[in-house]
Amino acid sequence: MSNHPDQQPSQQAMEAAFRESLVTGASRAVKHESGEKHVTGEAQYVDDHLQFPNQLHIQARLSEHAHARILRIDTAPCRAMPGVAAVMTAADVPGKLDIGPVFEGDPLLADDRVEYVGQPVLAVAADTAEQARAAADAAIIEYEPLDPVLDLGEALDNAHYVLEPHQQQRGDADAALASAPYRIDGELRIGGQEHFYLEGQATTVVPTEDGGMLVHSSTQNPTEIQKLVGEVLGVDMNAVTVDTRRMGGGFGGKETQAAAPACLAALAARLTGRPARMRLSRADDGMMTGKRHPFLARYDIGFDAKGRFHGVAIDLAANCGYSPDLSGAIVDRAMFHIDNAYYLGEARIRGYRCKTNTASNTAFRGFGGPQGMVVIEEIIDRIARHLDLDPLEVRRRNYYAGPDRNVTHYHQVVEEAIIADMTDDLAASADYAARRREIAAFNAGSEILKRGLALTPVKFGISFTTTFLNQAGALIHVYTDGSIHLNHGGTEMGQGLNTKVQQIVAEVFQVETDRIRITATNTDKVPNTSPTAASSGADLNGMAARNAAETIRQRLVEFAAGHFRVTPEEVVFRNGHVRIRDEHMTFEALIRLAYLSRISLSSTGYYRTPKIYYDRDKAAGRPFLYYAHGVACSEVLVDTLTGEYRILRADILHDVGQSLNPAIDIGQIEGGFAQGVGWLTTEELVWNAQGRLMTAGPATYKVPAVSDMPEAFHVRLVESRKNPEQTVFRSKAVGEPPLMLGISVWAAIKDAVASIGDYRVHPRMDAPATPERVLWAIESVRPPADGDARTTFEPGDSREVEDMPG
Structure with a gap:
């Protein structure tokens, strides 16, 4: 369809189109925007990016002890291996060593001690991944083993904590228990879980001018990667750009755990001036990264x-x-x-x-x-x-059930x-x-x-539950041909977030989703993003995108009302068309006319969740x-x-x-x-x-x-x-x-x-x-057989066999 107002379809054709319903807006079963790419193998993930000339590969040497003091690290054998460009230890970090997301305690590379089997002690950058692994294995590391704590019950009984306990209370639980007609007690152990995403932790870092870095990271949290890379290198956040088009699964495993590979690759890029890539093997990923909490x-x-x-x-x-x-x-x-x-x-x-x-x-x-x-x-x-x-x-x-039974313990x-x-x-x-x-x-x-x-x-x-994270931003450009560029702070990991946000914007403008192109989450387009987590991706980023789209639409309504001398209520968007009183025009025709009249067709959007708060002291x-x-x-x-x-x-x-x-x-x-x-x-x-x-x-x-x-x-x-x-x-x-x-x-x-x-x-x-x-x-x-010495149970007894393995 032509963009020029003089080449519009007939009024009858536009009136007929206007009466039809939008088929790809909100609440429709629209297919995933990358679904065809996923099933054909065309979808690009971080490790699918073409290698840069002179690119390095990173391999970490992992601790073999759960708890030990590091006595000596000899990297000379590593440096003598073919293809090695850099060997990195804690002493080579120019900025901050700790990459803990909230509290400190996560050194990028172990300094004086190791605290789990699989903790990175050093990293090697070499021309190939095979050379990097061989060189990392060649390092000589001497340890003094220390007693580890491996059992959760032992840690609890000995008050061995990473953070102080917290308590929530409503009423007098002890008094209620004392007066209860029936009472039971017990314990339950619940195992952890490996994220087992299809795409493991992966990153590629390219050095840019003035000490900057372009980071392609498979992360749910681009802003945190931007912050931590900047801190490790000792540069401002504005020198680091993080780009995430999609992940091959995340499930929370890439909210904080993507930081170490990104920071190690960035450190190698800083030390050598060469692009660097780090992709963890399945075994290394399993050893290095955390799981669901048992x-x-x-x-x-x-x-x-x-x-x-x-x-x-x-x-x-x-x-x-x-x-x-x-x-x-x-x-x-x-x-x-x-x-x-x-x-x-x-x-x-x-x-x-x-x-x-x-x-x-x-x-x-x-x-x-x-x-x-x-x-x-x-x-x-x-x-x-x-x-x-x-x-x-x-x-x-x-x-x-309200109103007498509707208040939580918090x-x-x-x-x-x-x-x-x-x-x-x-x-x-x-x-x-x-x-x-x-x-x-x-x-x-x-x-x-x-x-x-x-x-x-x-x-x-x-x-x-961390209140300040409940905010999001978005960016929308409408181009003069009526096509729309959409960017938001959420990340796509297969869950369909981009598709839903695309539908939301389509609903606001009343255009088909095919007209809207979503680009990679990028920290130089939408800043200070919250992680895509807590099930809030569509809630936050969808509202931010809706805000941006409604800002542009309101400008268009006000422009059309003034230009055609009608009331704003008489400007109606529907199914790719705009009705202005009794006249109809295509969406792209209105966009072109607005551009010629110098109306801004770009807007940021923002949203913060209302009503929520939590007083931790109370x-x-x-x-x-x-x-x-x-x-x-x-x-x-x-x-x-x-x-x-x-x-x-x-x-x-x-x-x-x-x-x-x-x-x-x-x-x-x-x-x-x-x-x-x-x-x-x-x-x-x-x-x-x-x-x-x-x-x-x-x-x-x-x-x-x-x-x-x-x-x-x-x-x-x-x-x-x-x-x-x-x-x-x-x-x-x-x-x-x-x-x-x-x-x-x-x-x-x-x-x-x-x-x-x-x-x-x-x-x-x-x-x-x-x-x-x-x-x-x-x-x-099982009821005991005759002569069985096992503990027996009376009818209605909820006791458990304590000596049975759990």
């Missing part, structure tokens, strides 16, 4: 005859590894989500950030929330077994109590009651194979703008001879408000569920007695496969429900909440095992529920 929970719970909470005291201890990283906020979020969808009443929650000599654990999808939720779901199941009730009934009785009011209605909806559509009866009959007649069923909820708070506030909700019903089949199991069916109902893109949202729900199931069933991290990770690759670490997915898998979105909060087009976040839907599978496995004891004894089963742990759990509930 947790240890100890609880003391009071409840009444109906299963309602009557006093709650829970201690949450996280294995933070050797340094703080983001553990402060992660443990906070675990504490915030210890209630999940339940009103705790009188409650005291303590959070401990424990130090061990392992890699510093970091952000992972859910950011501590999943660990908190698993604890309360374990407690609900124990209460149900103790009272001989259906666990779903106990869940329903404890749901938030004093935020739960304003939207929809989880009960969603539970009723899913229980009906999944035929929960009838299947529960059928499963009980099946288990009574089946000695070896047992089926289990569980329906669990999710209530997940949306916003960064342990009270409103840390979340709103909650996202979901419910999942899962059925499993367990072989009691081997501990193996499979998922027979999963039904999910999830609330995304007014969906920005139903197709992408359903994909995120399915993927999040799969990742949650993997965390709680197959993905087991194992360290040996020396602190070396033994599951650093796919040969020993089992992520879910297609064969692990439910044989029947039904996913629905809550229909006709908009977010009551004023988010972008009343949508809700969808990135993290679905992961917790996988808890239903873990609960269903326990339900199958509990059937062996007629559902009256709660099985002792830590997470992940590997076949070995399932077998141990089976032994903990």
Whole structure:
């Protein structure tokens, strides 16, 4: 279509087009903007960039000790190797050595001691990756081994912390516990999780004029990379530009952990004046970088005859590894989500950030929330077994319900109590009651194979709990041919963020998404960006982009109203056209006319989340703008001879408000569920007695496969429900909440095992529920044979076999 107003289509044609609906704006199932590139292999990731002339490759030499003093480093053998351009130790860093994201404690290269197996001690820059690895291996490093702390329970018992504990309290938990009709206590260990992104940590750095650096990094946090590279080199942030087009997965693993490769490559580029690239092998990535935090929970719970909470005291201890990283906020979020969808009443929650000599654990999808939720779901199941009730009934009785049961233990009011209605909806559509009866009959007649069923909820708070991170920027240019350039501060890691933001801008201008080109996240276009995390990517960046687009549209409306002498209300955008009173023109014709009349067609946009705050001293506030909700019903089949199991069916109902893109949202729900199931069933991290990770690759670490997915898998979105909060087009976040839907599978496995004891004894089963742990759990509930000396259980007793391995 021509851009010139004199070459417009006929008025009749434009009127007809104007009446049609926009097909790629907000709330449409638009395909992922890079989907075709992903499946054809055309999508470019950092390591796909063409090599620069004279480019170097970086390889780090990793510590072989969990805790040791460095006595001597001899780099002469490295320097004698062919192709070596630089050997870097802590002494070669011209600026700040520490690259901790919030608190110090993360040296780029170990200085006087090492604190985990896999910590970088030195790095080599050479002409090829093979030469760099050989040279790094040639270095001579002498250590004095020190005693490491490797067990989370030991760290907790000895107050071995990276940060001080924090407490949240509502009412008098001790008094409530003392007067409770029933009371149980126990502990639960929850394993960590490897991010296992398809694209590992990767970066390319090119030196520029005046000591500057252009950094191509696979990172969720470009501004932090910009800041840390500047600090390590001793230059201002304005000398460093970070460019991130896309990542091959992140899941939180590239929020802070991308910093070390970027800073090492930048250091090599500074020392040699040559471009430098660092791409971690899968094994090195597994050794160097942190995981989801393993947790240890100890609880003391009071409840009444109906299963309602009557006093709650829970201690949450996280294995933070050797340094703080983001553990402060992660443990906070675990504490915030210890209630999940339940009103705790009188409650005291303590959070401990424990130090061990392992890699510093970091952000992972859910950011501590999943660990908190698993604890309360374990407690609900124990209460149900103790009272001989259906666990779903106990869940329903404890749901938030206003106005007397709608305040959390951190004093935020739960304003939207929809989880009960969603539970009723899913229980009906999944035929929960009838299947529960059928499963009980099946288990009574089946000695070896047992089926289990569980329906669990999710209530997940949306916003960064670090308040200042809840801000975002965007940049939009409209060119004279009517095409649109869009840039925002979020990063694309496959989750469809760019597609959603593109749809938002298309909706504002009422044009097709094909007209909008999104470019790489770049710190010299949108500055001071927050990480793409906390499920807030679309909420923050979508609102910022909407703000920029609305600014330009308002200029166009005011211009058109003045130019054509009509009221602003008579200027209407729709489906690529503009109606001005009774006349029609194409969008690009109006843009061209506005340009000729010297109207600015470029704007920045900005957004900050309203209403949120948290007073840490009072342990009270409103840390979340709103909650996202979901419910999942899962059925499993367990072989009691081997501990193996499979998922027979999963039904999910999830609330995304007014969906920005139903197709992408359903994909995120399915993927999040799969990742949650993997965390709680197959993905087991194992360290040996020396602190070396033994599951650093796919040969020993089992992520879910297609064969692990439910044989029947039904996913629905809550229909006709908009977010009551004023988010972008009343949508809700969808990135993290679905992961917790996988808890239903873990609960269903326990339900199958509990059937062996007629559902009256709660099985002792830590997470992940590997076949070995399932077998141990089976032994903990199996009625003893005649003459068996094992501990026995009376009906209704919820005690556990303490000597069974966890």
